[in-house]
Each structure stands twice: as structure tokens, then as C-alpha cells.
Amino acid sequence: MAPAKITLTVEPRGKPIRKLPKEVEISLNGSGEELHIALSEATGTSIHRLRITKGSDRTVVPNSNGTTIKDTGLRDASVIHVKDLGPQIAWRTVFIIEYLGPLVIPALFLFPLRPFLYFNFSQPLADPSSLQQLTCLLLTIHFLKREFETIFVHRFSAATMPAHNIFKNSAHYWALAGFNISYWVFRPDAGAATETPNAALTYVGLALFAFGELANLNAHMVLRNLRRPGTTERGIPSGFGFSLVTCPNYFFEIMAWTGVFLVSQLSWSVLLFIAVGGAQMWAWAAKKERRYRKEFGDKYKKKKCVILPGLC
Template identity: 75%
Template sequence: MASKITLAVEPRGKPIKKLPKTVTVTLSSNGEELHNAIAEASGASVHRLRITKGSDRSVIPNDKRTTIDDTGLRESSVIHVKDLGPQIAWRTVFIIEYLGPLLIPALFLYPLRPLLYLNFDNIPAPSDTQVLVCALLTLHFLKREYETIFVHRFSSATMPARNIFKNSAHYWALSGFNIAYWVFRPDAGAATAHPNPVLLYAGLALFIFSELANLNAHMVLRDLRRPGTTERGIPHGFGFSWVTCPNYCFEILAWIGVFLVSQLSWSVLVFTLVSGLQMWSWGWKKEKRYRKEFGDKYKKKRTVILPFLC
């Protein structure tokens, strides 16, 4: 029979009603079972709880891979339980994030056009190039929504609900309002009836290739994680031998494609640069995690998102 131990439970931060003073587990119990036991006893949502060791405040993960024995907890050890506050599902967050830039381009290009550009004496109909950019933006975020609903598997079920405003601001403001307003102006580079054909066709080809390659990378990453688990494997496939995160690589290339089609709009470039810096940061964190998690089994990468660059 597995050895049972009793842990002392103390709140950290905001008090949690009905939080038990102790909890009894076995050394072979895992982090998920500990979280579920405290959630059931306190009546709190398991997604709102963060459990840390009282000795060093290291987090006890809510997963099946880490046992109580692995954490070093023993009889009468103290654990701290914190209420993280209202939570929202990651999938819901992604859907809301992408909804803005999915709808804003068409709204700016058509029904809101007369109101947005009142300072122009004459507001011509959108050019074919502006319509094309609108279509590319719409297709990109439709794909994002599809992947959110049918492809992605999330390692964490929820995030703090307040973060949805910060996360959405990037897409709604910088991608939605920023790009749509400037690219669809009557005096924008994309407003011309004679766009540079090299920029137009090169950008369109790059966009199509990158979107398909990005979808393939997401499918590879999805298949690394079994449904209902947080366990991951080492990714292999197209692009993964070049960089740590080919999904980020192809995302950036797709936006460069939009930049070319837009006839080099600075607003698209700004969004691409800001997003690229953020993805570079995420990419290095993922590279470090792969090296730590898989050790010698993992082939280290020198660049994380763009071959030979970063």
C-alpha cells in the first residue's frame, strides 16, 4: 500500500472559503490529484488554484507527470494555495482576440469607409489591391479561428480573465484598426489602380505558401500532444530542422507577403515587427524548454524563428 502523508494547507493572498487546513495524499499521488482534492474540499474551481511548496515557493504543477514524491513533500510539509481569481478558457481568449481583426478590415473598407475618411473631398471606391489586402487579412484570421477551434490543444485550460483585454488589444488595435485604416485610405499605396506587379504577385505567392506551411506546422504540433494531456514530444517535419518554431517563421513570412501586396504599407510593417519580436521571445523560451526537457535527444537550434537571422 502506498505511503500516506498529511500536508498542512495555508492560504496565500486572498482567503479561500472552506479551504481545508490539511490534506492527505500518497507519495505516488500526482499534482493533478492534489489540485482536485483541494478544489473538491474547498468548493473552488481547480483552474483558479495555484499550489506552491511552503519551503521554497516552487509551483506544484497541475499535471499527472509530477508525483508528490517528486516534489520533495513529506509528512507535515506546508503547501500554500492561492486563488488566481476569475479565469477564462484559452480557446475563448483566442476566439475573441482574432474576432476583431477578422471583422474590422471589411467594416473599414465598406460600410464605415464614408465615415472614416470624411477629410477627403472625394472618396473613391476601394481599389482592387485594397480589396485583395482585405481578403488576405480575412482569410488569415479565419484560418486562425479554425485552428483555435479544431486544431490547437492547450497545455493550460484557462488564464486570468483580466488578461483578455491586454491580449486582445494587440490584435484589435495594432492589426485590426491600424492596418485597416491606413491601408484602405484613399491616398494609400494600395489605392493605386496600377500596383507594382512584382510586389503584388511575389507577396501573394509568399502569403499562400506561408499560410499552408504554417497550418502544417500547427498540425505537427497538435499531433505531439495526445487529446486530454499536456505531454509533448519532439517536433519533426517541414521547417522543424531549420528553426525551433517554424510556425512563427511562416507566420512572419505570411505577414511579409501582406506587406508586399499592400505596396509596402508602414502599418503592416509595424505590426509584423512588433509581432516578430514577441514571437522571437516565445521561441527562445521554447528552445530552452526543449533543451531542458529532452536533453541530448533534442537537436539544438541556433535560430528560433528565422533561419540564419534570429
Template identity: 80%
Template sequence: MSNITLTVQPRGKPIRKLPKEVEISLNASTEELHTALSAASGCSIHRMRITKGSDRSLVPNSNGTTIDETGLRNSSVIHVKDLGPQIAWRTVFIIEYLGPLLIPALFLFPLRPLLYFNYDKPLPEPSHVQRLVCGLLTAHFLKREFETIFVHRFSNATMPAHNILKNSAHYWALAGFNIAYWVFRPNSTAATDSPNEALVYAGLALFSFSQLANLNAHLILRNLRRAGTTERGIPSGFGFNWVTCPNYFFEILAWLGVYLVSQCNWSVLFFILVGGLQMWSWAWKKEKRYRKEFGDKYKKKRTVLLPGLL
């Protein structure tokens, strides 16, 4: 039997016009199943989550997976859930990085008199180090925006729209408000006219190297996936033999460079620790996924984030 009929049941919020059955070929891709149900119900394909009724496992929206490969058979039950309003991942990242891209310059210049109103007047001009830190923050998030628009290829097209505030809070609050307010204070470690030059030059060197290495890792990851697909491959190249996610490793090194230039301001270190813990969690999940997806073809990593440590 080349064609089968699947029983369709809504899960959670009812979907208007969702058919009770759908006929499809065993050789059809799961992407075709998503497209057929989207066309019949009027629900965007990006809002639908389809799972098997037998074990609740996901039926992916994939051009490379057939209905037969999912284990679905004639009269099998599938559940269709409406995930609600969605927003494109690319848009999410643009919004996330926009805050910390603009906030440092705003805090250091036009908003400076308002933020530090309780200091003796006139306020001292921003120090050379404070201006330098502002430049590094701006350069970092300009690079992030560039990569979001021109480099990254996303495995999922969208995410629930209500998550945008939660996702943005980390960067706007910790990388934006937190670092800019404390580093640019008139009495911060970075406000000095006599900075430790060794810290400044070491930080600049570390920041520059790490940004280039991070970009290289992102380009390697980009080239593993053809445009418009969700396919994955085993990454290799500079850094990938050390840890699972060298892009995260170089990201941390770049922020350590900012920390040194800021004359070791605690707010930068706080951001590194919070972000590092989150990246360590993401890196372990990716390591587990690589092991499951590629089996013996994948060389297991003992450390996923920091070589020899985490």
C-alpha cells in the same frame, strides 16, 4: 509510508473552506491533489496555483507527475493561491482574432465614408489591391479561428480573465485598426489603379505558401499532445530543423506577403516588427524549455525564429 499529510496554507487572498491539512498517497498524481483541494474548498481547480513552501516551486496539475516526484514529504507545507476569475484559452483566442477578422471589411465598405470624411467627395471606390488585402486579412484570421476551434491543444486550460483586454489589444489595434485604416485610405500606396504586379504576385505566392506551412507546423505540434493532456514531445518535420518555432517563422513570411501586396504599406511592416519581437521572445523561452525538459535528446537550435538570423 505510502500516505502523507501535507500542511496547507493560503497565499494571498484567503480561500474559504480551504483545509489546513490534506492526506494523500505518495503515489497519487499531483492532479489528484488539486482535485482534492478544489473539492474541499469549493475553489475551481483552474483558479488554484499550488507551490511548495520550501522553495516556492510549482506543483503542477498533472496526471503524469506523482506527489513523490515533487519532493513533498510528510508535514511538508504547500501554499495555495486563488488566481481569481479565469477564462478559457480557446475563448481568449476566438475573441482576439474576431476583431481583425471583422474590422477590415467594415473599414473598407460600410464605415468608409465615416472614417475618411475629410477627403474630397465622392470617395473613390476601393482599389483592386485594397480589396485584395482585405481578402488576405479575412482569410488569415478565418484560418486562425479555425485552428483555435479545431487544431490547437492548450497546455493550460485557462488564463486570468482580466488579461483578455491586454491580449486582444495587439490584434484589434495593430492588425485591425492600424492596418485597415492606413491601407484603405483613399491616398494609400494600395489605392493605386496601377500597382506593381511583381509585388502583388510575389506577395500572393509568399502568403499562400506560408499559410499552408504554418498550418502544417500547427498540426505537427497538435499531434505531440494527446487530447486532454499537458504532455509535450520534441517536434520534428518541415521547418523544425531550421528554427525552434517554424510556425512563428511562417507567420512572419505570410505577413510579409501581405506587406508586398499592399505595395509596401508601412502599417503592415510596423505590425510585423512588433509581432516579430514578441514571437522572438516566446521562441527563446520555448527553446530554453526544450533544452531543460528533454536534455541531450533535444538538438539545440542556434536560431529560434528566423533561420541564420534570430
């Protein structure tokens, strides 16, 4: 017996969508992805620009092959609202652009742009100190790793985001990690400009940076392996760090940046980046903890601390 088909009433939400049909027929066993494809083909609009919600309660009909129309609660003659989200950009591209700024800015500030940035200091300018060059190297390693993970490690639950958000998303990294840290740490009078740095700060900082980067990469590999390629399925992460906090990847990220802070001889500009980024990561981690508890129930071992062990 063929699966029952239903007819949904289609209404635009927001600005009108060209060629949007007034009705669409689909099988109850059809997926949310199939519904998105049908409306995308009818309108000539990218599937990633369409947001479909139920008219009854405004809940989203997911663009997922794992959710059937029956699962969503839609029935014959149900109303769905379709919104055009506007031009989209791939999440992978977003991250590549975000990290590109702080990847190249430190070396530019330290070498070719140095005479132009610090023209008001006594001339001729002293060459960058060994510690300033080391700090630049740590920044470069960190963001090269980020780019590597973006291209080869991360699997994204959402394919795209609104294109105009790229400027907002990039501002944090380009401004705070790129311009802010580079300008202040590489100044001729910065703490890192010394040729006799505090050895304890330097070596402890290097150890924290190396451990934090490697542990962070390991956590990202654990999260990657929870999701099969091409799917948006979720799982409960386990492994090094995950028994302590919800998001050990954020914990190790902060650890690595603390290492940069120490190597820079306690530059306030690095501390500012850690504080702003840490606050945002805490919000993301708290949201993920709530989602884990809701999605997995008793199967999930609840965490009191979402990022820093002992600091909840």
C-alpha cells in the same frame, strides 16, 4: 500493501480562501491533479483558480495526472501554499476573441464604415480599389485560418488564464492588426488605392502569403500531433522547417505577413505589425529553445536560430 498516505499542512497565500482546510491527506502515489481536486472540492473553488506551491522552495505543484506527490518531493507534514488566481477564462476562448477583431474590422472599415472614417477626403469617396479589396481578403483568410486552428487544431498545455488579461492580449491584434492596418491601407490616398499597382510586389506577395499560410498550418499540425488529447505531455517536433529553426510556425507566419506587406504596396502599418509581432515571437521562440534543451538534453538537436534561418 496500500500506498502510504501523508498529511500536508495547508496555508493560504495572498487573500484568504473560504473553507480552505488546514490539512489535507493524500497518497504519496496520488497525482498533483488529485491534490488540486481535493482542495477544489473542499473550498468550492474552480480547480483552475488554484495555484499550489511547496512551502519549502515555492516550486509549483503541477495540476497534472502525470506527476505524483512523491515526485514533487512533498512528505508527511510538508507545508503547501494555496493561492486563488481569481476569475479564469479558457485559453481557447481567449484566442477566439483575440482574432475576432482583426477578422471583422477590415471589412467594416473598407465598406460600411468607409464614409464615416474618411469624411475629410474629397467627396464622393472613390470605391475601394481592387488591391485594397484583395488586401482585405488576405486579412480575412488569415484570421479565419487562425480561428479554425484555435477551434480544431490547437491543444493547450494550460486550460485557463486570468480573465482580466483578455484585454491586454486582445489589444495587439485588435489595435495593430485591426484598426491600424485597416485604417491606413484602406485610405483613399493609400498606396493600395491605386488601380495600377506594382505587379512584382503583388504577385510575389501573393506567393509568399499562400506558401506561408500553408506551411504555418502544417507546422501547427506537427505540434498538435506531439500531444495526445487531454494531456500536457511534450515531445520533440520534427518535419518541414523544424530542422532549420526552433519555431518554423513563427517563421512562416512572418513570411505570410510579408506577403501582405508587399500586396499592400509596402504599407508602413503592416510593417509595424510585423515588427512588433516578430519581436514577441522571437522572445517566445528563444524561451522554447531553452526549454527544449533543458527538458530533452542530448536527444534534442540544438538550434542556433529560433525563427529566421541565418538570423540568430
